[in-house]
Amino acid sequence: MRVLVTGGTGMVGSAFKKYEKDGIIRVGSKDFDLTNYSNCCEMIEDNKPDAIIHLAAKVGGVKGNTDLVGEFFRDNILMNTNVLESARVLGVEKVMSLLSTCIYPDKCQYPLTEEQIHLGPPHESNYGYAYAKRMIHVQSMAYRQQWGCNYIVAVPNNLYGEYDNFHMEHSHVVPAMIRKMHEAKISGLDHITLWGDGLPLREFTYSHDIADCLMMLLEDYNSPDPINIGNSNEISIKYLAEKIKEKIGFSGDIIWDTSMPSGQMRKPSSSGKFKEMYPDFEFTGLDDGIGIVCDWFEESYPNVRGV
Ligand code: NDP
Numbered sequence: 001m002r003v004l005v006t007g008g009t010g011m012v013g014s015a016f017k018k019y020e021k022d023g024i025i026r027v028g029s030k031d032f033d034l035t036n037y038s039n040c041c042e043m044i045e046d047n048k049p050d051a052i053i054h055l056a057a058k059v060g061g062v063k064g065n066t067d068l069v070g071e072f073f074r075d076n077i078l079m080n081t082n083v084l085e086s087a088r089v090l091g092v093e094k095v096m097s098l099l100s101t102c103i104y105p106d107k108c109q110y111p112l113t114e115e116q117i118h119l120g121p122p123h124e125s126n127y128g129y130a131y132a133k134r135m136i137h138v139q140s141m142a143y144r145q146q147w148g149c150n151y152i153v154a155v156p157n158n159l160y161g162e163y164d165n166f167h168m169e170h171s172h173v174v175p176a177m178i179r180k181m182h183e184a185k186i187s188g189l190d191h192i193t194l195w196g197d198g199l200p201l202r203e204f205t206y207s208h209d210i211a212d213c214l215m216m217l218l219e220d221y222n223s224p225d226p227i228n229i230g231n232s233n234e235i236s237i238k239y240l241a242e243k244i245k246e247k248i249g250f251s252g253d254i255i256w257d258t259s260m261p262s263g264q265m266r267k268p269s270s271s272g273k274f275k276e277m278y279p280d281f282e283f284t285g286l287d288d289g290i291g292i293v294c295d296w297f298e299e300s301y302p303n304v305r306g307v
Pocket of ligand 1 (some may be wrong): 002006007008009010011012027028029030031034035053054055056058059060075079097098100101156157158159160163164165172
């Protein structure tokens with residue numbers, strides 16, 4: 001099967017490099033601007049894929065999602081609509097797109113199970129991104145119903161990996177902490193300050209594991225229903241910070257600024273459906289995954305995205 005990966009230059013897309021020997025094609029925004037329908041058609045006509053793994057998206061942390069809420073909605077809606085429509089028109093057999101556990105309703109039963117995705121408004125901080133992402137599922141279902149398109153959606157939890165965005169304001173928690181501690185170390189600072197009390201629990205999955213999961217699902221999964229994917233071990237933000245501190249070798253103190261918000265206490269996702277399909281799949285442990293990404297960051301700095 002000839003597989004094309006959109007968003008192939010991003011954090012998750014870069015993890016597909018190891019599959020290039022099997023003929024995987026990765027494309028980024030410099031190759032084709034997917035907010036433009038003609039560019040999407042060109043991408044498919046040039047590469048003639050049997051399947052598309054659609055990762056391209058405008059992605060960011062809380063600040064990006066809030067400050068750029070209109071852009072996040074517009075660009076994601078355009079990219080998704082264009083990719084799915086051009087794939088349909090040009091006869092691509094299968095498209096797998098990514099949602100995110102952060103688009104589940106703000107008020108939800110935990111653990112997050114797939115059938116709850118549309119059962120209430122998302123958190124107000126990311127509604128532009130969340131509604132745009134939810135529409136990929138709606139569009140995929142509608143295309144399956146009317147035109148028989150085998151379009152599927154997977155829902156990863158928090159991801160980290162090489163080639164992430166390390167921008168101070170627009171990054172996610174893992175890259176933000178890695179950069180902050182590395183820069184504190186090289187500047188000889190005796191402490192850094194992080195927001196909140198560090199107590200909330202979150203799940204983190206290494207980008208290479210997600211690439212492996214997506215390759216398996218592309219082969220095996222053919223249902224209109226979303227499927228959660230990711231490491232469902234919960235760890236506290238404080239534990240994460242201590243782990244990154246150890247890997248980076250920052251010897252100063254971490255001050256928790258409890259006047260700033262900590263975020264929701266837990267947002268566990270259900271991995272039952274995935275585990276039923278792949279009971280033996282083992283996710284990379286945080287210790288190993290964070291170690292790899294910290295080493296990569298230190299070797300690459302300052303030539304990393306967002307710095
Ligand atoms: P990145 O920000 O690292 O990568 C985004 C990718 O999208 C890049 O390759 C970028 O291309 C491409 N892209 C952006 N705009 C356009 C455009 N107009 N036309 C073509 N390509 C474009 O994101 P991630 O790798 O972190 O995310 C990948 C997917 O995983 C997304 O769909 C995201 O929603 C999902 N996801 C991510 C999570 C996370 O924690 N990061 C969590 C859950 C889901 P270029 O770099 O060349 O500009």
